Amino acid sequence: MTRLVIFFVLVAAIAALAVWIADEPGSVAIAWGDWLLETSPAALAAAAAIFIALGALIFQLARWLWLGPRNIARARQQRRQQRGYVALTQGLVSAAAGDARGARRLARRANLLLGEPPLTLLLSAQAAQLEGEDDLAKAYFEAMLEVPETEFLGIRGLLVQANKAGDTAAALSLAERAFALRPHTPWVLTTLLELQSHAGRWSDALTTLRVALRQKAMESKPGKIREAGLLLHQARSARDSGDGREAAKLAERATTAAPAFIPAIIFATGQALALGRRSQAERLIANAWASTPHPALAQYFNQIHSADDALARAKHFEKLAARNPSHPESHLLLASGALEAKLWGTARSHLEAALKVRPSAGIYRRLAHLEEAEHDDTEAAHRWLLAASEAEPDPLWVCDECGVPASDWSLACPACGALDRMAWRQPAARPAALEADPAPGPSENAKAPADNATDRATGVNGPDLPGANGKAPEPV
Ligand SMILES: [Zn+2]
Incomplete structure (x- = not known):
């Protein structure tokens, strides 16, 4: 609007100027050499205006002739690039939607239009993956490693492939390379931690875990349990290489990281006993019993008091059981002490109490043992065994x-x-994973330790208890 007003004002001004020049009398004379030009001011002004307009026109024409082809080429290139990016975008959408053929076709198109392979490598790799051509996808991912901008994505692609193929060594080295590039990326940290844990590289895994916890790639609670688990494995390695003191130290660190982590408490107790630290072992058992009683701890406790006579030992058992009186393991501990002291009535009442809380085969077997020991009643014992x-x-x-x-x-x-x-609990009568596979192996494993449970948990057969080798008893 403003421009229109300015235009009209300008036209009116020029018209007024022209009228004024035409109306004013006078003449203009130009003398140049032998030439003499005489005309009116209006004619001169008109000639000047035409001259300027013509000059501007010629200038524009020359400019267009000079720059035109270049502009046209640039415009064409821009259109081509635009179509390339559209193909790339559509291709990525096709890949995400699982359309392998569409993704492949669009990848080729994008590659042709953009002429920049790094950009289209990922799409080409994804398309190859979708078509099940893993080798081709691998070649694309490897090509991505050569370009700094796509290296990380290439590593990720190869890592996924290695994991799928079960090549853990390759996966681990790729995860380490990804970690070197981007040490704060959550998936890098969790993947590296998992691979290091599986590879038994406890110390490296602990370092990665600390970074993961700092970066909040892992929640604190499961992180602490993982830390305790890694430290426990490290402690077991130290024990196996004969360094009992280091093993005990690492086990203690594991119990500090996750105080309720029973595998570490069991191991720490065994190590304390192996090093002759009886009171430390007893303290570990007593502290754990309040929250997580465990038959392996009962066994170590029995070992600590093995020199006492049966009645004195039963008293010690009572003191420990008082820390968690209603737990079935407490009842089983007291029953085993009573059985040894031949306090049949007490043994029976505790076994029946344990049966009420958590019936299991081992309790029935103990009852069978009681029938035979107390009354020599094989028939009753047989009934209990049948129930077991x-x-x-x-x-x-x-x-x-x-x-x-x-x-x-x-x-x-x-x-x-x-x-x-891994959790300490009653297994399903038949492990879920075996429902489809009737192989006898693991189900036999499942039964075997349970068969020994009576003796181990009650500590009835003293000579079979773990010696001073510091190894945890089979916690059954
Ligand atoms: Zn499993």
Whole structure:
């Protein structure tokens, strides 16, 4: 609007000027050499105006002739690039949607239009992956490693491939390379930690865990349990290489990291006993009993008091059980003490109390033992044994992921490899993972330790207790 007004004002001004020049009388004379030009001011002004307009026109024409082709090429290049990016975007969408053929076609198109391979490598790799051409995808990912901008993505692609192929050594070295590039990326930290844990590189895993906790890539509570588990494995390695003191120190650190982590408490107790630190072992057992009584601890406790006579030992058991009086393990501890002291009535009442809280095969077997010891009643004993065969199994280390039991705790489930999933609990009568696979192996494993449970948990058969080798008893 403003421009229109300015234009009209300008036109009116020029018209007024022209009228004024035309109306004013006078003449203009230009003398140049022998030439003499005489004309009116209006004609001169008109000639000057035409001259200027013509000059401007010629200048524009020359400029267009000079720059035109270049502009056209640039515009074409821009359109081409635009179409390339559209193809790239659509290709990535196709890849995300699982359309392998579309992704491949658009990758080729984007590559052709953009002429910048690094940009389209990821799409090409994804398309190859979707089509199941892993080798081709690998080649694309490897090409991405050569370009700084795409190196990290290339590593990620290769890492996923290595994990899928079960090549843990390659996966670990790729995770380390990713960590070197971006040490604060959460998935890098958790992947590296997992791979190091599986590879048994406890010390490296602990270092990674600390970074992961600092970067909040892992929550504090599971992080502390993982730390305790890694320290426990480190302690076991130290014990196996004959360094009992280092093992005890590491076990103590594990119990400090996660005070309720029972595998570390069991190990620390065993190490304390192996080093002759009886009162330390007793303190560990007493503290743990209040929250997490465990038959392995009962066994160590029995070992500590093995020199006492049966009645004195029963008294010690009573003191320990008082820390958690209603727990079935407390009842089983008291029952074992009473059985040894031949206090049949007391043994029976505790076994029946344990049966009420958590019935399991081991308790029925103890009752069978009691019938034989007290009354020599084989018929009653047989009835209890029959009940045992139909009862729930005794608690074991069981993987919460696959349900397969194991003889001892470990960070990674020996059956499925899941981390931090071993729990002390009653296994399903038949492990979930075996439902589809009727192989007899693991279910036999599941039964075998349970069969020994009576003796181990009660400590009835003293000579079979762990010696001073510091190894944890099989916590069954
Ligand atoms: Zn498992």
